[in-house]
Amino acid sequence: MLSAASIPVLSAPLPDSIPATSVAKPPPPPPSTNLSLLHLCTHLQEATQVHALMVKTSQTADPYSAGRLAEFYALSDGGSLEHAEKILDSFPHHPPTFVCNTLMRAYSERRNPFLSINLYRQMLVDAVEADRFTFTFTLKACTQLRALAIGMQIHAQVVKHAWESNAHIRNKLIHLYAVSGRIRDARKVFDGSTEPDVVAWNSMLQGYADMDDGENLHNLFDSMPARDVVSWNTMIAYYTEAGKFEEAILMFRLMQESSECGLNRVTLISVLSAVTQLGALGQGQWVHAYIKRHGIELDENLSSALINMYSKCGCIEGAIYTFETTHRRSVDTWNAMIGCFTANGCSLRAIDLFSKMEASLLMPNKITFTCVLNACSHGGLVDRGIRYFEKMSSVYGIEPDVGHYGCMVDLFSRAGLFEKAEEIIQQMPIEPDKVMWKAVVGACRVNKNYELGEKAGLKLIEIAPDDNAGYVLLSNIYAMSNNWNGVYRVRKLMHDRGIKKVPGCSSIELDGLVHEFIAGDAAHARKKEIYEMLDEMAQQLGRAGYEPDTTQVLLDIEEEDVKESSLALHSEKLAVAYGLISTSPGAIIRVVKNLRICGDCHSALKLLSQIYDRNIIVRDANRFHHFNRGSCSCMDYW
Template identity: 50%
Template sequence: MQLEGIKPDETTLVSVLSACTHLGALEQGQWIHAYIKKNNLIINFILGTTLIDMYMKCGYVENAVEVFDGMSEKAVSTWNAFIQGMALNGLVEESLGIFSDMKRCGVMPNEITFMGVLAACRHMGLVDEGKNHFNSMIQVHKLEPNVKHYGCMVDLLGRAGMLKEAEDLINSMPIEPDVATWGALLGACKKHGDKEMGERIGRNLIELHPDHDGFHVLLSNIFASKGNWDDVVGIRRAMMKDHINKTPGCSMIEAEGTIHEFTAGDKSHPRINEIDDMLDEMGKRLKAIGYAPNMDEFFLEIDEEEKETALFRHSEKLAVAFGLITIDSTMPIRIIKNLRICNDCHEAIKLVSRSFNREIVVRDRHRFHHFKEGFCSCRDYW
């Protein structure tokens, strides 16, 4: 379109910005925003909401705030994107404060608004506040919770270790719980070490959803943590027989206008030798300040050296190493991961941010992690 001299309209810009959001292509999203400003295009609530969503989902909160404050016309979708974005980036108090501002401005919240509010509570374990908002949704705003709202509450309770209450909530739901809701409880069982409940729920879920890779992996890990290696082998054989493949960890990073993708153990990148050298340097620096690999991430019966090597080639660590050699030291390293970041990578990246004096932003399946000076915005609750 640019080469043909065709001027993009609102639909074009929204589509391209949405693509940038999906890929985490912040630089290209910023270019589109600059194009809008340069051509004096009107930012209505649709385009403005898309810009806010893009900046929030690329971890660039400051620009999202600037767009929000500059909009003369805001719809409920604009407020929703702002509330959800703040929660996604770990700014829970700000997210809940914006919800209060929204109501003061006379904007009626909808079902999506409460998804953002409940997500904010979930990200920081605000159980009582989450319950209050869930109840007010029903009793004050007369909105009927859907399966995602219930799933959010189950996740909130489960993360806080209230496993029995989470299971009771599922059993009392007036609608059929979905895969994500049961998965949240199963994940909480693994997190809090309730192996009996986890095994019971895991077996039921595999019967109900025999092709779901995540349930097989979680149940396998629960068996492994109990030392039930025969059951672990049984699950893996069943997965192979039914052609069920575990979703591989994948991390993306933007550098010089190009999205680079890494998978766990990846050796295909053209700059892999430089990446390997940086991984070695990372390992030396981290061990010097007390890092020890978290072997709890591994349940395979392989020796410790193999486990350590495999851990240090997780996709996000490869992306961080690539970022250290390609991204200017004054700029944050921004990574998008398709799965939940593991405990070991979380701890390692905290220490990398301190040792290399770099800001690192990782967006995993659930939320953003802003690493700086050895700390994370999630306060180690995720």
Template identity: 40%
Template sequence: MATLNTPLISLPRNPNSQDPNPTSITVNNDRYFANHPILSAIEQCSDTKQLKQVHAQMLRIGLFFDPYSASKLITASSLSPFSSLDYAQQVFDQIPHPNLYTWNTLIRAYASSLDPNQSFLVFLKMLHRCPEFPNKFTFPFVIKAASELLASRVGRVCHGMGGCPEEALELFRGMEAENMKPNDVTMVGVLSACAKKLDLEFGRWVHSYIERNKISLGLTLSNAMLDMYTKCGSVEDAKRLFDEMPEKDIVSWTTMLAGYAKLGEYDAARRVFDAMPRQDIAAWNALISAYEQSGKPKEALAIFHELQLSQLAKPDEVTLVSTLSACSQLGAMDLGGWIHVYMKKQGMKLNFHLTTSLIDMYSKCGNLEKALEVFFSVQRKDVFVWSAMIAGLAMHGRGREAIDLFLKMQEAKVKPNAVTFTNLLCACSHTGLVEEGRLFFNQMKPVYGIVPVVKHYACMVDILGRAGLLEEAVELIEKMPIAPSASVWGALLGACRIHGNVDLAEHACSRLLELEPRNHGAYVLLSNIYAKSGKWERVSGLRKLMRDSGVKKEPGGSSIEANGIVHEFLVGDNSHPLSKKIYSKLDEITTSLKSVGYVPDKSHLLQLVEEDDVKEQALYLHSEKLAIAFGLLSMAHSQPIRIVKNLRVCGDCHSFAKLISRLYDREILLRDRYRFHHFRGGQCTCMDYW
């Protein structure tokens, strides 16, 4: 059977040339197959039998799985003169990922039917299942259903839920002016609008209004108020309300837990979790996700292990996506691989979210081949799956392959988005593909309808800067239609480090610090530039400026997974149980390397150090060297040593790792803040271009 990977028509050069607003989701935009003859046949159908025949043909050639094509079938089956809502519902249920237009069409059809209640049911499913938010077309149809049922209160709630919170609050003020008495349902809508606007002051006024007017504070309204307080950042108000609530359900507890977790109050979140009368999977997910999204992957994995041991709830898709993300951050491939096997054993289908998470995990844990295996194993791929695989190739320095995959993505009729181009430009940056980077950047708006944002400009500055085209990079910054961000100036500063341009580096650093005065990375980069130029007095001056400003350099940290356990090392760390053996191994390694000509590169030090032996010792303590020594001690010769570092790897450690890979005949994969370095036989895949 043909699928979307089999091109049905050629992709237009500029699919958005007729669309002045290509990113709008209020209309049915994804029209790659708009001219397909089968879609024309839909418009010629005069009864349901003919429509079913077209449906069968669409299934045979794979056209049904294109969201736009499926939406045309739904429109005909639900809104045509011969419409059949039963058939429309059956068709809709077969669509794997209905687009927003399709949801709106079914809601509209039910709103005008003999059973408008169904419109609300579809709307509720849409809120749960559709990745896009309801838009200005959705709410009129739902409100129409409310008017058909004379359900004015429900209509007001729906109005309050719109992308229009300000209008909802104005409507509430209008009710007040006309002495119309709101009830609890009305106030749920008002509180929802407050939460969307993050208007804590007005939210508190609404709370007091409810009390003054003796509006029934039932469970639903109490939960809406809890949600408002936590989203507006006042966990104190939420806690007071929570303690006073005579009745609480799982939503109340989970909202309170998520509120604490969002603010980083993990101990309080844990106390709420432990006090819950019943811990369903949503509560576990809230805790795991909070740690993972706050850069605490080790804690997130600890909660996941606790969930596994407790057997109180079964992990769902949300659990696994969050846990895989934590594995990605830590480089915990053993656990990530176990989750992959678990999904297979549970018979879980790889939907887009799980596929993307697996590709990201394998890529970031250093197993690009496994990531590619997952990518090619799934028949249907959305833009995020394609983009994740392009990112994986980019971070491993396989820029040409990333570009080839982007071209295949277009052949598959999958429309790229802003993330796709960020990943594509990163691929060009990591492999020095300047012309290709220029081409893709210049095509973004005219060909693909995607307006470049600051991330894309930062990538382009990086591409030009790394290649030594500093004047062109500066010119691009000066012509930016938006204000350059710290990331743009940081990219230019990084390029100055590579090419030793002190004057431009000082300018870039100054502009960066105007935007982010406490950015320690700016000081470190400028210090390295000074050190490389032998300007040690300026290194010392920078060090003093950092001390006076209270800016501290982020300590270097590296993690390595051995036998399913993640071991972490900080610079100069001696807390590991095998610390003595690790340092002894380092002595052995250093002696061996020096015998073949290794000379420590002392320009990679922030501080001014006079004595050569002290400088050398400072380099000796870098976290990735400790992790490599541990890997040599603890892992079989056949196992690659996989290391994740929180900062950019310094030049000395890079040379160190290359020599070890040759002398010890070991494969070393080191992921730093920006990319992967794959050392083998004394060479690195970055070709010293990083």
């Protein structure tokens, strides 16, 4: 991605070099058999044959014909940007505006807006007349690059040419200002139009959404004379982005009730994102059923969103079904499915699917390898992990990023090969990040390597002093090694620096409603029954020989406040108790927790899955735990 610093400044002569706007219209295009042939071209080779004919008859010197040719090369599927650029170069002194516009369009479409701006600059140098299309394309490029300063220069040109009343240009200006954080300037342009159309309204909405200005966003949305699918999508995406997932889903329902407009793929992807983060499988399944009922084809994006939803709700079967019924699979679709197996503790299936992907000759990308290496690390597959890590660059030419090195550190640390892990950290060409240090401390905790754990924990709070996780992990290491002085020091440091723990919260979705619990929660309407169930659970656990892991109370500052809670009232246990009294025997209980599950709850849920013969699936901040018949899919690593 280009940095703002690398964007060229428009140093070419500005206003006076542009001819007046009231130029006579170009003459009608000459009839041409060659141009009709161009319409029939679907491949580059055919187009170059037509091109050759046109060169032979000197037709390429005609601006109209050159424009059509450039348009084919630059914008059609079988085209070639290089060929289009050659057309432009064939007019070294004064290229036709249409050819320039077409190339600017193509650059923006191919995510190279920098070249659009450069070309505009060249137009100024060559004194090529800019028309209203030139301005829309240039402004689009400025918006893509967030190049506000250049955009403002273009705005001056727009005013000079008296094109501010053109709806397309005006909306581009609103959009540019809105997404660049200049909401007041956007509003000025917006208010300057007598009758802003729905695109102008939507651009303003986007601006308020980007600025996280919920109040103005709502006011504007409510005062819109008409809303379309983009307006609603913007609102749904705003709530999802703001972490207000239930509001996002509510907005989706209101959209359907309003029957103002239909929904589209973007709506579904946005609402799926909210559902996914909420872990609300029932609502996700409703969206999937909607897609099927309305015969909406699963393209690679929608299918990735669905697979991800099933994955994050711990429903592997749903993800597999979606993957298998998707015919247009992209690398993202495969990544979503491999990632689903990885996150849900099916390491061998993740690797097996990766082999199938390789066999399909689709090129894996960085994310594919993150998923595969994670699978190796979670599954303890050290040798395979090393092989894939090597293969990544040697076969696929993908240079490992900090995340991949992190996977390797995790792989070695989990396997207790701490020397190897340290070797990676020392030799990697990138600075280790906090994710990596977290992995090391976590592994040290499991493998009781307190010395390295302390070192990594100290490093973690050094590079991420505002992240509470570092303090919590370091404190855990100290507590496990009975270093209570260390625990005290870390807590004091947290207090002095004003670092707050995030309170633990677990949720469970039943009949389309998400019920949230915090530790010792007494707010639920069925609290009496829930607490009776908790008592029964404790008795059953006692009979099964379970003893609460009291060391966890001391380790527990990540979870809930020690003073306010006891192990038996942890949020995940409350959610499971509610699940047990609210669902029929044998039904799967799915819980989503915002933090990592605590060690005591982990042991208790393993036994509870056996006692009540229930499959209990907990999604915590790190991964999934599928509790079944007394054991957990994470193999006690998390």
